[in-house]
Structures are given as structure tokens and as C-alpha cells.
Amino acid sequence: MDAVNPLFSVVVILIAIFTCFLLAAKGGIPIAHERFQSIDGLRGYLALFVFIHHSSIWYFYLRSGEWKVPPSNLFTDFGIVGVALFFMITGFLFFSKLLKGRSEKIDWERLFVSRILRLMPLYLLIVGGIVVIVFVSC
Secondary structure: OOOOOOOHHHHHHHHHHHHHHHHHHHHHHOOOOOOOOOHHHHHHHHHHHHHHHHHHHHHHHHOOOOOOOOHHHHHHHHHHHOOOOOHHHHHHHHHHHHHHOOOOOEEEEEHHHHHHHHHHHHHHHHHHHHHHHHHHOO
């Protein structure tokens, strides 16, 4: 099977959908009523598409030694469209918070603390992993 076969993407997406069904059946998914659930789900798929795009770039980098756009238009578009739509939707979600702030006060401290607590643990884990890899390889 060819490495740029779209079947790889279909399998990854089906695994993601199956995993979501398993997690929902196992423990349920809490629903936040002030959120846009369908848009959050779409952001998840867009992030998955960007992951597939980066995976294909990495695959061909390991074989050719060149970091370049994948030879498949599908895998290339997964990255370009995924990133563009992901950030447009994120902008919409943030802008809707700003519009909501016209009628009720925005708690900026809570907003920034929640962003930091959401992003920093993974960031610190990744940076720590990179530091360990650098020390082990030197």
C-alpha cells in the first residue's frame, strides 16, 4: 500500500471516533451548556487533521531526510485547512466571550488563570522531556 493512500487517514479518523464512543459509554461526557459542543467537536477533528498532516511530513522526512510538504494534496490540505479553520473557530469562540462581556463583566483574572492552568502542564512536560532527551543524547 502506498504511503499517501487516504485509507490511512480514514483509519485514524475511525479510531478517533471509536475511542470517543468508548469513552462516552464508559464514563459519560459532561455537557457544559454555555459552550458550543458541535464547534468544540469540529476543533477536535481539525486538530486531528493537523496531526495527520504532521505525521505524513515526519514519515517522508525519515525516508528522504528532507522536511517538506507531503506529496499528497490530501495530507497537505489537512494541515493548511486544519490550522486555518481551527484558528478561525478559536477566534470566534474568544470573540463571543468578548461580546458576552458587553452585558456582563468578564473576569479577566479567571480567564487567564484558566488558560495558564490548561496549557502550562503539557508545555512543562514537553520541555522537561526535551531537556531529558538532550542530556541523555549528549
